[in-house]
Amino acid sequence: MVDQHALSTWTIKLSFLFTIGIAFIIWEGNRYLLFTLRSYFDWFNKPVRKIVVLVLAISFYTIPISALLLVIWYKLFNSGVVQWETIRTTTLIIMICVLFITHIYETVFLVREAENEKLKKEQLERARAEAELQALKNQIDPHFIFNSLNALSHLIEKDPPKARRFNDNLADVYRYILQNKARELVLLHEEMGFLTDYFSLLKIRFEQAVQLQVHFDAALYDQYLIPPISLQILVENAIKHNEFSDAVPLVITIEMQNDELIIHNQVRKKVLRKTSSRIGLHNLGERYKLTTSKEISVKESASDFTVSLPVLKIA
Template structure:
C-alpha cells in the first residue's frame, strides 16, 4: 500500500503510526461494544440473540470505520488516489480478524463466567446448608431443656434428693451440648461418654424401668465419627413414645453392623395427648444429610423400632 519511493522517511513513519492508530481505534471500539452488550444480553439465557446482535454490531462498527480510516490514509499518504479494491480487501481482512479475536475473547469470558457461576452456586449452596444446619442445631436446646425441666419438676415433688443429683448430672450433660453443638462431627468415643451421662439422668428418674445395652467393641470408639447428640435424641425418642415399668422395662440396644450403629427398642406405644411432631427424629435426619451426605434408616413395626445411623470411619 505504501509507495516508499514517493514518501519521505518521516511520512513512512507517520504512515505506520497511522495504521497502528487504525488498529487501536477498531480494537478499543469493539472492546467497548463487547462490554456494553454484556450488560444487555446473556450468553446463558439467550445465546442465539447474543450472537446475532454481536455480529451485527461488530459489522456496523468495524466495516464503515475501517473503510473511512483507510480512505483518509489514501488522502494523506497516497496523494488522494484511492484504491477501492485494496480498501475492500483490507476491510474484509480486518473484519475477519475482529470476528476471530472476538470469538476467542468471548470464549475465554464464557469459561471464566461459567467457573465464576459454579463457584458462586457452590458458595450459596454451602451457605444455605450451613444456615440450615445451624437452625437444626439450635432446635436441640429448647427440645432438650423442655424435657429436662419436666423431669426435674417431677423429681422435686417426688424425691428432692434425686432432684439435686439430677440437677448436677444435667449440668454435665448440658455442658457437652454447649461445647459440641457447633461441631459437625465428634468421635464416637465422646458421643458414647455423653450417652452414658445422659442415661444416668434417666436412671435417676426411672431406675430399673429403663435399660441400656451397649454391644460395641470399645476399640471401635476412636475409629469412627458421628454428628453430636445423635444417640441421645434416639434414646429420648424411645422414652417419649413407649410405656415401661420395673416389671416390663424398656430395653434399648446399640450395636454396630457394617459401619452403621443400630439402635433398637421394643414398641409398647404410649397414648399421647396429641400426635407426635417427630421433631427430634426429623432434626436428626436433616443434620445427618447436611453433615455426612448420608441418610438414617428408620424401620418401624407393631413390635419393634430400629434406627440405623451411618458412622464415618476415620481414614
C-alpha cells in the same frame, strides 16, 4: 499498489504509524462495544440475542470505520489515489480478524463467568446449608430443656432426693450440649460418654425400667466420627413413645454393623395425649444429611423400632 520508492523515509514511517492507529481505533472501539453490551445482554439467559447484537454492532462499527480510515490513508500517503478494491479486501480481512478475536475474547469471558457463577452458587448453597444446620442445632436446646424440666418437675413432686441428684447430673449433660452443638462432628468416644451421662439421668428417674446395652468393642470408639447429640435423641425418642416398667423394662441396644450404628428397641406404644411432632427424629435426619451427606435409616414395625446411623471412619 503503493509505490514505496516514491515515498520519503518519514512518510513511510508516518504511514506505518497511521496503520497502527487504525488497528488501535478498531480494537478499542470494539472492546468498548463488548463491555457495553455485556451489561445489557446475558450469555446464559439470552445467548442468541447476544450473538445477533454482537455481530451487528461489530459490523456496523468495524466496516465503516475501517473503510473511512483506509480512504484517509490513501488520501494522505498515495497522492489521493484511492484503490477501492484493495479497501474492500482489507476491510473484509479486518472484519474477519475482529470476529475471530471477539470469538476468543468472549469464549474466555464466558468460561470465567461460568466458573464464577458456579463458585457463587456453591457459596450460596454452603451458606444456606450452614444456616439450616445452625437452625437445626438451635432446636436441640429448647427440646432437651423442655423434656428435662418435665422430668425434674415430676421428680420434685414424687421424690425430692432423686430430683436433687437429677439436677446435679443435668448440669454435666447440658454442659456437653453447649460445648459440642456448634461442632459438626465429634469422636464416637465423646458421644458414647455423653450417652452414658444422659442415661444416668434416666436411671435416676426410671431405675431398672430402662436399660442400655452396647454390643460392640469400646476399642472402636476412637475410630469413628458422628454428629453430636445423635444417640441421645434416639434414646429420648424411645423413652417418649414406649410404655415400660421394672417388670417389663425398655431395653435399648446399640450395635456396630458395616460402619453403621444400629439402635434398636422393642415397641410398646405409649398413648400420647397429642400426636408427636417427631421434631427430634426429623432434626437428626436433617442434620445428618447436611453434615455427612448421608441419610439415617428408620425401620418401624408393630414390635420393633430400629434406626441405622452411618458413622464416618477416621482414615
